[in-house]
Amino acid sequence: MNIRLLTRLFLISCGFVLLGCSQESEEEQSVVQQSLLPQSEQTSTMGEMQFPEIVGADIPGAPKLQQPMLVMAGDAPALTEKHGLAAPALWDWNGDGKRDLLVGEFETNSGENFPMSEDGSTVRVYLNIGSDDNPQFANEFEWARDTAGTIMEVEQWCCIGFTPYFYDLDDDGFDDMITGQYHPGEVTWFRGNEEGFLPGVKLPQEGNPEAAWNPIYLELMENPEEAEIPDPIETFDYWVYSSASMGDFDDDGDYDLIFGGNALKISKNIGTKTEPKFGRRELLLDVNGKPLTIGKVATDEDVEGWAQTSMVSLAGDSKTSPYVVDWDRDGVLDLLVTGSYRNEGALAVAFFKGVKVDGEHRFHPAIDLLATEDGSKALPGSGPRLYVDDWNLDGIPDLIIGASVATVNGGEFSDELSWEWEGTNSVESAGKDPGRYPPREKPDREAFLAQYEDTGGFRGTDEEFDEFFQMQVDYWQKSVGVLYDTGREHWLTMRHQGRIYVMLGTEADDAETADSKLPNPKTDKNETSQVEEESKLPVKLELVVPEKVDPDSTAEVSLAIDIKDGWYIYAPTGKNAKQGMKETKVSFTVPESIQQLGKLKMPMHQFKGSYDVFRGSDLAVIQKIGTEDSAPGEYTIESQVTYQTCNDDICLPPKTVELTAVLLVASN
Structure with a gap:
C-alpha cells in the first residue's frame, strides 16, 4: 500500500498529538493533523529511518534537547526539492497570530535569467492551520512574496540557499528579513513594515562583494617571483560563502554581522542604529586567541595565510553557517554552527559558548551539541541549517533543523545514503546529484x-x-x-531533498559545568603546514610557443594547463553547459601574416558524474600555425581562455584570462 496513504489512515485513526495518539474524540481529531512525527512514527513514513540515541551535551543554562521529530505538512513531510538545501524559520506570514513555517531553498540561477520567479532561490511558506502553541501545517505551500507581489529570491549559483533570519535592522519597530549569499558576498535586506517585507536591497559593506577573482592568481602565472599579495578584501576568497547571521557583539546597541564560510568572522556595524553599514570582516577568536573551528585547530601559519589572502580554511570546513543565539541564557551571545557534514567525525551542530574577556567577545572552543551514544551520525543527510524558536510556547528554546537528505527512485528516503557519510559513500553534494x-x-x-x-x-x-x-x-x-x-x-x-526536524527543549537537571567538557586547542594535533602561495593555484595556464620557427614552415602553439589535485574544469562537450556550468573555451589570435591551420586539438576529457571535465597536469590545447607569408621577425601570439574551476566543496566563478607570448620567425 502507498506509504502516504498508510500515513493518512494512521493519522485519521490515531489523531496525532505531540508524542503519541490523542484520547480526544474523532471529531476533535479530524479538525487538523499534527505537524510532528516522533521517532517511532517516522519509521512508518520514512521506511527504515531510525535516529540514534542523541546524548547531546550538558550545558548549564541551556535547554536539554529531546530526540528529533519530523515536521509534517499535512500527510507528507514539509520539504524542499530542486537541490535539497533547507533553511527553516518560524514567522507569522499571513498575520493571523500564528507562526508559519518558512523554508529557504537553493537553486543555481543567476545572470541574465535572474530573477526567475518560482525557479529562483526562494522561500516556501507552509501556513499554520493549527495553533501557535501546537503548529500544524497545510499540505500545500506558497512562495514568499514581498509587498510588491514579487516572489522573494536571491541569486545563488552555488552552495547556499535562501536562509531567512529576522532582525529589526533600522529600529523602526518592524522586524526585517536578511539572507546571505554564496557570491557575490552580499547580504540581502528585506525591510519589514505593516504590510510585510519590501523588495530586497543590498546591505552596505566595506569593500566590493563582487570581487570575483584573487589577483594573486594572475600575478603568480605571469611573475611568480615578484607577485604582490593583494588585500584580502579585494579577493573572491574573502567574500565567498557569505552565510550570515546577526547579533550585538560589541554592546553598542546595534546589530553586527557574523559570517561563515572558510572562517567564522565578524563585521561590525560602522553605521548607525537606523542606517546600518558594515565594516571589514575580522576573525572571531576563542578564549585562547585561536580562530573558531568545528574541525582541526588552525596553526599560526594558517592564520597568517588567511590574513594575507583569505584562501586558507580556518574553520575546519569551508561551508560553515553560523546562527547567533544566547543558547545558555546567561546574557552573552553564543554561536551554533553547522558545516557541510559530509565526512566521518563531523559535528552536526557545534556550540560555541560566548564570554567577555577584557571587554572583548570571545568563545570557548566547540562542544558537540548533538553527540550520539555510539558516535554515529546524529542527523540524516548533509548541509544542516538551524533556527531557534519556542516551537510549543512552553518558555524553553527549541532547535529547528533543516537537513539535505538523499532520496532515490523519485523521492524515496534512502537510509543507506542519508545515514552514511556522503564522503564515505563518495556521492555528490546537493546541487550535483x-x-x-x-x-x-x-x-x-x-x-x-x-x-x-x-x-x-x-x-x-x-x-x-x-x-x-x-x-x-x-x-x-x-x-x-x-x-x-x-x-x-x-x-x-539520487536527488537531495530538504527535511525539517524539531528537537524540543526541556529544562536540564543539575547539568555539569560546560568547562569540564571543553576541548583544549593547545593539545589538538595539527602538523600540517602551509605550502607556498604558488602551489595553492587551482589552475595554472601558460601560452607556449616554439623558441624559433623558420619562414615558410609550420609549427604548433599551445595552451598548457596544469590543474591541482582535487580540482577540475569543464570540458567543451556541450553536456556541462546544459547543466549550468561554464565550459572551457580557448581561442588563439595571431597576426595576419601567420595562418591558423585546422581545428584546435583539445586534450582528452574525463568524466565526473554527469559532467565532462579536464583534470590533472600536462594538459594542452594545441593550434597548428603556418608561416608561409611571414617575414623574419617577432610576432605576438595571444590566447584567451574562459573556464570555471570546481572541487568537491566549492566552485569558483567563471574566469577569462588573456595570455601573450612572442614568436620568433627566423632562418637558421
Missing part, C-alpha cells in the same frame, strides 16, 4: 574517438589513445559500473 540526468553509459571506443575527431582529432598514437580510453572505462567501472554489479544502481537516481 546524479539523478538530475540519465546515468552515463559505459564508454564506447568508436564513439569516444568520433568525439575527438570533431575537435581536430586525438594527438597521439593508437596505443596512447587505447591507454587513455581504458582509463575512462576503468573510471566508469569504479564510479558507475560497480553500482550495477553490487545492486546499487538506484544510487544513480
Whole structure:
C-alpha cells in the first residue's frame, strides 16, 4: 500500500498529538493533523529511518534537547526539492497570530535569467492551520512574496540557499528579513513594515562583494617571483560563502554581522542604529586567541595565510553557517554552527559558548551539541541549517533543523545514503546529484574517438589513445559500473531533498559545568603546514610557443594547463553547459601574416558524474600555425581562455584570462 496513504489512515485513526495518539474524540481529531512525527512514527513514513540515541551535551543554562521529530505538512513531510538545501524559520506570514513555517531553498540561477520567479532561490511558506502553541501545517505551500507581489529570491549559483533570519535592522519597530549569499558576498535586506517585507536591497559593506577573482592568481602565472599579495578584501576568497547571521557583539546597541564560510568572522556595524553599514570582516577568536573551528585547530601559519589572502580554511570546513543565539541564557551571545557534514567525525551542530574577556567577545572552543551514544551520525543527510524558536510556547528554546537528505527512485528516503557519510559513500553534494540526468553509459571506443575527431582529432598514437580510453572505462567501472554489479544502481537516481526536524527543549537537571567538557586547542594535533602561495593555484595556464620557427614552415602553439589535485574544469562537450556550468573555451589570435591551420586539438576529457571535465597536469590545447607569408621577425601570439574551476566543496566563478607570448620567425 502507498506509504502516504498508510500515513493518512494512521493519522485519521490515531489523531496525532505531540508524542503519541490523542484520547480526544474523532471529531476533535479530524479538525487538523499534527505537524510532528516522533521517532517511532517516522519509521512508518520514512521506511527504515531510525535516529540514534542523541546524548547531546550538558550545558548549564541551556535547554536539554529531546530526540528529533519530523515536521509534517499535512500527510507528507514539509520539504524542499530542486537541490535539497533547507533553511527553516518560524514567522507569522499571513498575520493571523500564528507562526508559519518558512523554508529557504537553493537553486543555481543567476545572470541574465535572474530573477526567475518560482525557479529562483526562494522561500516556501507552509501556513499554520493549527495553533501557535501546537503548529500544524497545510499540505500545500506558497512562495514568499514581498509587498510588491514579487516572489522573494536571491541569486545563488552555488552552495547556499535562501536562509531567512529576522532582525529589526533600522529600529523602526518592524522586524526585517536578511539572507546571505554564496557570491557575490552580499547580504540581502528585506525591510519589514505593516504590510510585510519590501523588495530586497543590498546591505552596505566595506569593500566590493563582487570581487570575483584573487589577483594573486594572475600575478603568480605571469611573475611568480615578484607577485604582490593583494588585500584580502579585494579577493573572491574573502567574500565567498557569505552565510550570515546577526547579533550585538560589541554592546553598542546595534546589530553586527557574523559570517561563515572558510572562517567564522565578524563585521561590525560602522553605521548607525537606523542606517546600518558594515565594516571589514575580522576573525572571531576563542578564549585562547585561536580562530573558531568545528574541525582541526588552525596553526599560526594558517592564520597568517588567511590574513594575507583569505584562501586558507580556518574553520575546519569551508561551508560553515553560523546562527547567533544566547543558547545558555546567561546574557552573552553564543554561536551554533553547522558545516557541510559530509565526512566521518563531523559535528552536526557545534556550540560555541560566548564570554567577555577584557571587554572583548570571545568563545570557548566547540562542544558537540548533538553527540550520539555510539558516535554515529546524529542527523540524516548533509548541509544542516538551524533556527531557534519556542516551537510549543512552553518558555524553553527549541532547535529547528533543516537537513539535505538523499532520496532515490523519485523521492524515496534512502537510509543507506542519508545515514552514511556522503564522503564515505563518495556521492555528490546537493546541487550535483546524479539523478538530475540519465546515468552515463559505459564508454564506447568508436564513439569516444568520433568525439575527438570533431575537435581536430586525438594527438597521439593508437596505443596512447587505447591507454587513455581504458582509463575512462576503468573510471566508469569504479564510479558507475560497480553500482550495477553490487545492486546499487538506484544510487544513480539520487536527488537531495530538504527535511525539517524539531528537537524540543526541556529544562536540564543539575547539568555539569560546560568547562569540564571543553576541548583544549593547545593539545589538538595539527602538523600540517602551509605550502607556498604558488602551489595553492587551482589552475595554472601558460601560452607556449616554439623558441624559433623558420619562414615558410609550420609549427604548433599551445595552451598548457596544469590543474591541482582535487580540482577540475569543464570540458567543451556541450553536456556541462546544459547543466549550468561554464565550459572551457580557448581561442588563439595571431597576426595576419601567420595562418591558423585546422581545428584546435583539445586534450582528452574525463568524466565526473554527469559532467565532462579536464583534470590533472600536462594538459594542452594545441593550434597548428603556418608561416608561409611571414617575414623574419617577432610576432605576438595571444590566447584567451574562459573556464570555471570546481572541487568537491566549492566552485569558483567563471574566469577569462588573456595570455601573450612572442614568436620568433627566423632562418637558421
